Amino acid sequence: xQQVMQIPQYQxxxxxxxxxxxxxxxxxxxxxxxxxxRPGGHPVFLIQLVKSGEVKKQKRLTFQFGEAKKNSSLxxxxxxxxxxxxxxxxxxxxxxxxxxxxxxxxTKLSVIP
Amino acid sequence: DAGVIQSPRHEVTEMGQEVTLRCKPxxxxxxxxxxxxxxxRGLELLIYFNNNVPIDDSGMPEDRFSAKMPxxxxxxxxxxxxxxxxxxxxxxxxxxxxxxxxxxxGTRLTVV
Numbered sequence: 642x643q644q645v646m647q648i649p650q651y652q653x654x655x656x657x658x659x660x661x662x663x664x665x666x667x668x669x670x671x672x673x674x675x676x677x678x679r680p681g682g683h684p685v686f687l688i689q690l691v692k693s694g695e696v697k698k699q700k701r702l703t704f705q706f707g708e709a710k711k712n713s714s715l716x717x718x719x720x721x722x723x724x725x726x727x728x729x730x731x732x733x734x735x736x737x738x739x740x741x742x743x744x745x746x747x748t749k750l751s752v753i754p
Numbered sequence: 755d756a757g758v759i760q761s762p763r764h765e766v767t768e769m770g771q772e773v774t775l776r777c778k779p780x781x782x783x784x785x786x787x788x789x790x791x792x793x794x795r796g797l798e799l800l801i802y803f804n805n806n807v808p809i810d811d812s813g814m815p816e817d818r819f820s821a822k823m824p825x826x827x828x829x830x831x832x833x834x835x836x837x838x839x840x841x842x843x844x845x846x847x848x849x850x851x852x853x854x855x856x857x858x859x860g861t862r863l864t865v866v
Contacts, residue, residue, distance in 0.1 A: 674854055683845060684797070686854030729797070733852065740785050740852050741810060744797040 645732050647745035655753050660717040662748035664730035671733055673706055673713045674742065679726040684744075720752050760846050760858035767865055772834040775861045778827055779848030787855065788821055788831050789845045797845070803829065815840075836865045 644667040654660050664673065672691045676684040688697055690706035690713060697704045701724075703716045717724055727749045731742040759778040767773055779786045788800040801811040803823045811821070818837070823829040833840055841864050847855040 672852075676855075683857040683860050684847075684855070686856065689854055740804065740849065741787065741799055741802045742855065743799070744789075746796040 645730060645743050645745040647730055647748055649748055650746065651749050651751070653751045653753065654720050656722060657719050660720050660724070660750055662715050662728050662730075662750075664713045664715075664745055666711045666732050668732075669710050671710075673710075674731045675704060675713075675715055676729045676731065676744075677726050678729065678747070682726075684729060717750075720750070722752050722754055725750060725752050758846055758848055758856050758858035760844075760861055762861055763859060764862045765864070767836055767863070769837055769865055770835040771865075772832065773836045773840075773863060773865075775831040775844050775846075775863070777829045777831070777846030777858060779829070779846070780850075780856055781827065783848035783850045783856070784826075785849045785851075786823060786829050787847045787849075788829070789847065789857075791843045791845060791860075800831070800844075833863075836863075838865045841865050 646665045648663050652660055672689055674689045675687040677687055678684045688704050693710050694708045695706040701718045705714045713730055715728055727747040729744050729747045731744045734741055761776045784805050786803040790798045790800055799813045801814055801821045802809050806823045806826055819833055821831045843860045843862050845857050845860045847857045849855045
């Protein structure tokens with residue numbers, strides 16, 4: 642079945658440093674979604690990327706979808722303590738399973754003030 | 755909209771007991787998903803409903819797990835009998851036409 646791999650598993654950064662997490666799929670994706678889960682919370686939808694090579698920005702967050710639509714990245718510029726949490730990428734299945742998402746294991750971000 | 759509502763927030767039960775988790779999706783969302791989250795296995799899809807019909811239950815661990823969606827505004831996930839290895843956070847999520855998921859706050863289940 643489809644697999645979505647994320648690296649790194651953990652990242653500790655000093656406040657103000659940049660952060661990047663990478664996502665790779667074993668299959669070509671129709672789209673990719675990113676979620677953030679704060680400690681003790683639930684995953685919250687951040688964004689969906691659909692087009693090959695697409696780049697989207699949300700304030701200090703930059704999301705990219707690879708040209709082959711098999712990989713994606715999330716980059717945070719100048720991290721803040723409010724960025725703490727686990728970031729997940731997720732890709733849909735195909736056919737009848739196209740609405741169900743397979744989540745990566747996530748990258749847990751710690752920000753040292 | 756109040757978002758996806760799950761109950762209870764926490765459940766502690768003894769091994770062998772029946773556990774029922776409840777979910778109210780966002781009105782108008784036609785897809786509902788039950789996920790289980792553990793440190794070891796991450797977020798695992800258990801079952802997916804579309805327009806109240808179970809589409810894929812291949813993630814349900816075994817016959818002890820069952821899920822129903824009797825109408826568009828309510829779903830249950832039942833574990834009978836429960837075992838310690840079922841301890842996890844169970845999330846319900848809903849979405850519309852392949853869009854982003856809205857997750858509930860989850861039920862933290864502890865089976866002792």
